[in-house]
Amino acid sequence: MALYTFIELPPFESLxxxxxxxxxxxxxQYHLLEHPESGVVIPGTGGCRKLRWSVNGKGKRGGARVIYFLRLAQGHIVMIAxxxxxxxxxxPRSWLKRIxxxxEHEQNQKSR
Structure with missing residues (x-):
C-alpha cells in the first residue's frame, strides 16, 4: 500500500x-489509501472524483458523497467536500473545477 497524505480543504473539513x-x-481513509481511484471521475471538473460511502448504517446509496482529487505524484489525496x-x-462542476x-495554483506557487 502506497503512503499518501490526506489534505482537507475547508469545505470538507467543515462537514x-x-x-x-x-x-x-x-x-x-484506509479505503482511499488502498484504492485511490475508486471514486467515479466527475466530467468537466479536471479530475475530481465522487465516492459513495456508507455512514451511520445507511449503506452507500443513502450514505455520504465524498468529493476528492488525486495528486499521486506528490503523494496527496485532496478532500474537497x-x-x-x-x-x-x-x-456544481464549475465550482469543483475552480476549487x-x-x-493546484497555490501548490505550484509554494514549489517555486
Whole structure:
C-alpha cells in the first residue's frame, strides 16, 4: 500500500465531523489509501472524483458523497467536500473545477 497524505480543504473539513465518527473516517481513509481511484471521475471538473460511502448504517446509496482529487505524484489525496445523500444536490462542476485549480495554483506557487 502506497503512503499518501490526506489534505482537507475547508469545505470538507467543515462537514467531516457531522458525517463521520473517528472510526468511519479512518475506514474511508484506509479505503482511499488502498484504492485511490475508486471514486467515479466527475466530467468537466479536471479530475475530481465522487465516492459513495456508507455512514451511520445507511449503506452507500443513502450514505455520504465524498468529493476528492488525486495528486499521486506528490503523494496527496485532496478532500474537497462531503455531504449526505439528500442533504444537497450535486455540487456544481464549475465550482469543483475552480476549487481544484485554486489548490493546484497555490501548490505550484509554494514549489517555486
Amino acid at each position: 467531516r465531523d457531522e458525517l463521520f465518527d473517528d472510526q468511519g473516517y479512518s475506514e474511508l 462531503a455531504y449526505g445523500k439528500g442533504e444537497r444536490d450535486d455540487l 481544484k485549480e485554486a489548490y
